[in-house]
Amino acid sequence: MAGIAPAGDAAAQADAPLPGLDRALAEAMVRVAAGAGLDAMVERQSCARAPRDTALAGLPGHALILPLRAPPGEWAGAVVLDPSLTDALVEIGTLGRAERTARKARPPTRIDASFARPFAAQVLAGAEGRHGTARYPAPDPGRHVADMRALALEVEAPSLVVAELALALGAERAGTLRLVLPDRPRAALPGPAVPEGSAKASRSEPEPDRARETLLRAHVRLEATLPPLSIPLARLTALRVGDTVPLPLGALGGLRLAAGRLGGGHGGPRGEGALRARLGQQDGMRAAKLQGARPAAAPAAEGAAAPGGALPDLGDAAAAPPARVARPPATAPQAARPEAAAPPAAGLPALADLDDMADLSDLKAM
Known part of the structure; x- marks a missing residue:
């Protein structure tokens, strides 16, 4: 069954930063949950103002954060669902019912957001006009915030208003829903002190590059590539596993x-500006030791002398680097055994066998 807790102390409601907001959300929650088939009862509701860092630190881990629609440059707030309520909404949408007990908390995904976003939007719409509650925008359909650190980059208000609903989702399950709002619009935030008559007094200060900070937190794919080598086509087609x-x-x-x-993206030649490294091992694992960056200019031909007659820096490479030797065209495809290597070019020493890379020395000062 769905239900709602008593309104509580009238004096506490009057002293709340947004009187009646938590009560309006609780009533809307009960109606929306009943329509969605979710057994939910509001056991406790509250609305309080807190410093920004304190309010964000009080949000649950692995919470699903749904930012509200806002004009460019503004932050209108967010609906925050704890993992138990998020999973219950996903279970309602996929299984038609919520499980009796909650699963172990996990990071939310875009799929979780797609199930929870309509529910949050209906709760906000249902609270409008109740107990003097203003209209709040629905969650942005194209966004959800991954973690609290990313949320902190968007919030500039020094204080936040947090309306919280503590829910009982059946006999053995609980959940929470929070509406987090800035306590003042961005235009009301104090700006930096500018002396009168200063040239900067007539124009606003540049905003911090928050997009760059968020971008630098993203993970990128790092590729390690050995130098290319040339083998006969017959050898290539004869290669087998092992x-x-x-x-x-x-x-x-x-x-x-x-x-x-x-x-090797669309910006230029493959490997342009890549880092050079040496392959080795450390603590029994394969490792790469950085040696420097490749020049952005096109590399010179192999074996060409550097300006001034000096030889190019070969690092740890052998004194006789591999050279491409012109071979006469074969009259017929040459059969090659899988375990046989191509014969070495004239003048080059034969390559020793590698016993599972066992001869690689440990890297120093990684």
């Missing part, structure tokens, strides 16, 4: 680390 492909001399010192467009 075969060994000998690497050229100095290949271990020619590892390239690249991410995004540095790894």
Whole structure:
């Protein structure tokens, strides 16, 4: 059954930053939950103002944060659902009923947001006009915030108003829904002190680059690539799982680390600006030791001398780097055994076998 707790002390309601907001949300919650088939009872509701950091620290871990629609440059607030309520709404949408007990808390996903967003929008719409409650915008259909740190980057108000509903979702399950609002619009926030007559007094200060801060938190794919090598086509087509492909001399010192467009995107030649590294091992695991960045300009031909007659820096590569040797065209495809390597070019020493990379030395000062 759905129900609602008593209104509580009238004096406390009068002293609330937004009197009647929590009561209006509780009444709307009961109606919306009953229509969705969710057994929910509001056991406690509250509305209080708190400093920004204190209010954000009080939000539950792995909460689903649904920012409200807002004009550009503004932050209108957010609906915050704890993991138990989020999972209950997902279960209602997929199974047609909520489980008796909650699952272990987990980070929310876009799918969770798609199930919870209509429910939150109906609760906000149902609270409008009740007990003098103003109209609040619905959650933004294209957004949900991943964690509290990302939310903190969006909120500039020094204090927040938090209306909280503590719910009983059946006999063995509980949940919470919070509406977090700024206590004042952005236009009312105090600006930096500017001396009178200053040239900056007539124009606003630049805003902090919050988009850049958020972008720098994103994860990118880092690719480690060994130098390319050339083998006969017959050898390539004969390769099977378990075969060994000998690497050229100095290949271990020619590892390239690249991410995004540095790894061959649409911005330029593949590997342009990538980091150079040497392949080795550390604590029994494969590792790469950075040696520097590749120049952005097109690399010179292999074996060409550097300006001034000096030889290019080969790092840890062998003194005789692999060279491409012109071969006469074969009259017929040459059959190759999977375990046989291509013969070494004239003048180059034969490559020693690698016993599962056991001869790689530990890297120093990673």
